[in-house]
Amino acid sequence: MLTNSMAAPALCAALGTGGDFAEIFYQDKTGQSVSLRDGRIESALTQRIRGAGVRVFKELSCVYVYTNDVSAEGLLRAARRAADAVGSISREAAVELTGSRAANIHPVRALPLDISGARKAKLLKDACAAAKGASARIAHVQAALSCSQEEVQIFNSEGLSVGDCRVRTRLAVSAIASDGRENQTGFSGPGALMGWELFEERVDPEAAAREAALRAATMLTAKPCPAGVMPVVMDGGFGGVIFHEACGHSLEATSVALGNSEFCGRLGQRIASPRVTAVDDGTIPNEWGSLNIDDEGMPTTKLTLIENGILKNYMVDRFNGRRMGMPATGSSRRQDYTYAPTSRMRNTYIAAGSDDPEEMIASVDCGLFAKQMGGGSVNPATGEFNFSVAEGYMIRDGRIAEPVRGATLIGRGAEVLQRIDRVGPRMWMAQGMCGSVSGSIPTNVGQPRIRISEITVGGR
């Protein structure tokens, strides 16, 4: 851990050549993962990362230097390297730090690194047995338990000195079904910003494993999805990845500040169907994408992005906020100290509506029901997105019909948001890892069941 008396001189040194803002981020994180394959523990790995990053702004330029040397001298050296890159003038700077600990709104009961290897192994074995028992077609099961405990501290030249502890636990089960000729996979990965109590309060590991197994077995019997433009009903939970890709990334200041998003200059305008209200919320207790403070040290927030179709807010970090003339929104994040932070999503969802979940299928003659989504990606400049359907079914004459595989949905964010013509009454979320400029971070996606009146479905 760093002390104020180590951080303050480094901040002064960082400002010594004309920078107008300096920040230090310190991280000490121990992660552990235990992996199982087909009933046997295959590996267990403990990793500790520890380092610090110094960030300096001068007007609209930003310099970032990071190091593993977190001694007082190491920090000073990193700060001077940053200052050297900022300018060549020499200037005296003074920084006074007042320390605090972030208020903890995400209580943890059982630190996961304190749980014995044997208990972790048993949980994985029980999950594996449940997956194998779910279908005779399951040929292989891989499961992994990942947990981490992390101390972070943020100091800045405005006097901020704040620390926090983050604890995350996640189970990932991957099942492979085979009929001897073909293989299909199913995945389930529940997790939270909490400790081992995850498996007592929220997640039944065996149920999660069965879900992965049944998905793989179902997809083994599925025929390739037909290609074309059709209505698509997307179920809740991980279905929310459509909003994450089609819109969320394009509302991050990373794209907006430089004019590289299709939603630039659209605040206060209608960008989505009036049925759509979308929220990015870091405050939900113990959720996978939640925080106490963001990686700039600001308390996390609940931010309404779209309200009844009207664009209300962008996600803004301190640096891009300068260019945009907007305050930061407490959603600045990074994978670890090797990345400078930027605006990112936390728990992002389309809020519950009032449409009947059955009617939205019953009123489709021919379309696709995407029960479970895979991942996706987007180009914010053009809004072009794509994502894959992990478990899909045709809808024929208002009924869910045969399973189909290999479906991909593509489109443009601005178009698809206008085509959401039904939003169901029950919202739920699912966990994912989101990759972008500041690395790979835990995020939740979520939505109720929704319908898109037409979208291009890729298939064969």
Add this chain to the structure above:
Amino acid sequence: MADMNRSDFIELLLERAKAAGFEAAEAYLSEGSSFEVSVNRGELIRYSVAEEMNLGFRGLYEGRMGCASTQALDREAVEMLVTSARDSALLCESEDEEFIFEGSARYPDFDGAHPEIEALGAAEKIALARELEQRTLDFDPRVASVDDCALYTLRSDLRMVNSRGLDLRTRRDQMGAYVGAIARDGDRTGSASRDCFARDPAELDIGRLAREAAGEAVAFLDAASAPSGSYPVLLRPDAAAQLMAAFGSIFSADAAQKGLSLLAGREGQAVAAPCVSIADDPLLPQGRGSRRFDGEGVASRRTGVVEDGELRTLLHNLKTARKQGVQTTGNAARRSVAGPMTVAASNLCVAPGSLTPEEMRARLGGGILVTELMGLHSGANAVSGDFSLGAKGFLIENGGLGRAVNQITIAGNFLELMRGIEAVGNDPRCGSSRYVCPTMWVRALSVAGK
């Protein structure tokens, strides 16, 4: 607690491991420095300088492998590594034989050090990034901005020391640049990005990068979807490399032995069209994945994987080779500095054919040239071989390039695609990928569009 000198730390670590009952132990120290600058309208919107160190430890305890890693090199870390690795070994139940390698008889004299990259000053690198942005913007008045315009250099030093006498060192210098161009015309937007990778500053062709990114962004202003159907497809070298990378694990014996590869047990069989040959070449001078030795310290050598369509071998590390009764191909890869050990290609190269891309277009007549694939991390499944991906490219009409195409998907199965290759081009391109491909002509793929 204060950090220790690297060599003292490693010596103490191996000593403590022996005292704790490890039969063999290994330290893997990775140290690197990196520089990156990204400009926008000439301003430095990202300027990052770093030094990083990571120490991985693995050891054999009661015949099983345990591993742990740290970035803190204090005395507390020695105990953490030894205890965590022992706990991890005791938890493992795999009955496969594990190896700490004593070293190869000879190592190739591959040298990854390029001091001229390290010698480049920050001001020169900033000037190169600004030049890349300016040339991209100047290419055409419709190029409105750059998305990310960056230049980076990386240096990494690796040391591998084990209790069986191995002590290897290697250094690698690399640099690269990338630019995303955004073109606007009225309410239409086109975008394209390009990256390049070099082992020598003189090889970095900023002009070509700018020209290609800007030219393609402008071409995509007129892009539209294409009617759904089955089309013959040319995969441009960069798109072919994207697809090959997504399915790279099917050549891994580790994946095969775990039931995760469609090529398991197919050695000696035809798995691709006769015009397809694929080799793993860790000594390729310009290769991104070039190296002297693999993750276990085994000397690097070239391996023919597919020859004239026939699968000759999968890629192996010591463990998978022992299991199958063959020699390792030197493809051990660490998932992290500590392990666990898996298998990965170094540079996987599809051998070039004799046709130019123009000749291939002329023979194909009509179809689609795919220049970029999207959603590979989710829409390509290496276990089933199925893919369904967002794509961009150009129509091929009467043997020539037609208008740009976007908002389409292509779908198929990787093994079917490999069997349906009509020809490969003479234009392999060594970009920033470890997969090196020429243009590949695929007989037919399903396209979804309008």
